[in-house]
Amino acid sequence: MTYELYYWTGIQGRGEYVRLALEEAGAAYTDMARVEGDGVIEALAEAIDTPSFAPPVLKHGDVVVGQTSAILFYLGGTLDLAPLDERLKLWTHQTQLTIADFVLEGHDVHHPLGAGKYYEEQKPEALRRAKEFRDERVPKFLKWFETILARNPAGPEFLAGDRLSYADLSLFQVMEGLHYAFPKLMGRIGREFERVEDLRERVRARPNISAYLRSERRLAPNENDLFRHYPELDG
Amino acid sequence: MTYELYYWTGIQGRGEYVRLALEEAGAAYTDMARVEGDGVIEALAEAIDTPSFAPPVLKHGDVVVGQTSAILFYLGGTLDLAPLDERLKLWTHQTQLTIADFVLEGHDVHHPLGAGKYYEEQKPEALRRAKEFRDERVPKFLKWFETILARNPAGPEFLAGDRLSYADLSLFQVMEGLHYAFPKLMGRIGREFERVEDLRERVRARPNISAYLRSERRLAPNENDLFRHYPELDG
Structure with missing residues (x-):
């Protein structure tokens, strides 16, 4: 099941924390706003009972989750990127x-x-x-x-x-x-x-991070970003 | 098993989010710094492998957890204060x-x-x-x-x-x-x-919140607090 990431185009931002997890795990995902434009973010929020206060938002089947740390908590389980204990x-x-x-x-x-x-x-x-x-x-x-x-x-x-x-x-x-x-x-x-x-x-x-950092998917840092x-x- | 809350004395602060959960559930807990002084917070941090960056910290048997939202995530399970789904x-x-x-x-x-x-x-x-x-x-x-x-x-x-x-x-x-x-x-x-x-x-x-708010355990808001x-x- 493909992951859908909803985050602004043009910056790494908080979406990058989610991308790094997906890239490390080699997961299939679509960076929705980069494909369809930033409008998909608001459209998703309008369509569901649990809209997020702000992006990033991750959609994975029936699960739609916002807040970077909550997204990573979820991915820690599905991508095996967290301790089991x-x-x-x-x-x-x-x-x-x-x-x-x-x-x-x-x-x-x-x-x-x-x-x-x-x-x-x-x-x-x-x-x-x-x-x-x-x-x-x-x-x-x-x-x-x-x-x-x-x-x-x-x-x-x-x-x-x-x-x-x-x-x-x-x-x-x-x-x-x-x-x-x-x-x-x-x-x-x-x-x-x-x-x-x-x-x-x-x-x-x-290997997966190194390949990602050399890819076009990794945006350069810039002065619209967090840092x-x-x-x-x-x- | 008694819960131990480690948080500064004198303000409601972020500790209050933890207190409200414990009070609502009628859980037995000790507000450690109010009993032993603020020094217990640093003493705990020195003594363990997983010191928190800042209080509040909750100790419950072998579990020691910091960050208000992570504490509440844990208490949501142990105090039945979160959905099971x-x-x-x-x-x-x-x-x-x-x-x-x-x-x-x-x-x-x-x-x-x-x-x-x-x-x-x-x-x-x-x-x-x-x-x-x-x-x-x-x-x-x-x-x-x-x-x-x-x-x-x-x-x-x-x-x-x-x-x-x-x-x-x-x-x-x-x-x-x-x-x-x-x-x-x-x-x-x-x-x-x-x-x-x-x-x-x-x-x-x-009932439990109402009783708590009327108790001496509930501190008045003041100009050292978050709000x-x-x-x-x-x-």
Whole structure:
């Protein structure tokens, strides 16, 4: 049964976390808006009892699910990308939710006054928020990922247990975003988080991920995306 | 088996979403920091392989879980506060994740430049963000809740299916926060969202919730909490 992903065209965005899971698993899926246009997103929401507040939305047979972390929770089961043990399954999900918080903070750096205004309308505020993000938040999040990798009883190869989960793919994607948006910051502090950087490289080298990253399906990062490279916010 | 909740003292905060579920179910629980002080939170994090990025954290036998939405997902099963049907269980979780997004935006209104600075250091920015929150975000979120209640095939009594879930309790809590922080706004637009307001009143009238709200365990809202009443941000 083919998966249908409903997400805006033109950016990696939150849809990318879903794409990485589908690509790693070699699942058959259609990126609906890229095929039919962004209008399919609203059309789906109008047609069902359980419309999502915002994309991404995944349709898989009778299941229609929104919220990136909930989608990945579902895919963790159907694509075998989560631990089977219930405690580790919950831990994987908890880790994903923290990654989602990190992603949102990465977005709010350039939109501290809300998504309804352009970056150019809130640049002084973005400069102030970026300083806290660079000095406090990025190190705090990365230290947490480093700590949980170090404490994993199965070793530091994966975030949870002894095999790949969607959370590992998501951490890869966040790190890609951070390096794109904040090359100076990451050049300075990245090596302090060796286990996180190693995980990123292992994910990148996986055959299906590697093939995906070289394909046309992988969009380049840009300044409409969640993580944006504004040199004045880096440092 | 007694539940242990680890959350800061002094505010309802995100811990309250967990308390409401425990109280509704009549579960035996200990609010650890209120008994032993905030130090227990860090002590737990130091002692385990799966420390949470931030409180609240719930301990239940061998299970230790953080992230409010993940805690509620777990309690939905153990306290029978979620649908048994897998699709509806996922939908309930998706709804909870959207409530969590709303709560965070409610917080960021008074801290648009980050949680590391006092409100007084970011008041002009808060005034600008509050306008978008009042004019765009609150109506958008409330309209979404109203829509999914209206579309629920089992009727508008609950968010998912035909019985109470943790998501209903959480929507009650958000509405309490909104009415506390934005009395003028809610006085003006609240009645447009009749199904949401009706759900709030039904939750408040439930025997266990009603008893809890009158108890000393329920802290009063205050200006250290997620939703804060700063009259200049209301309107």
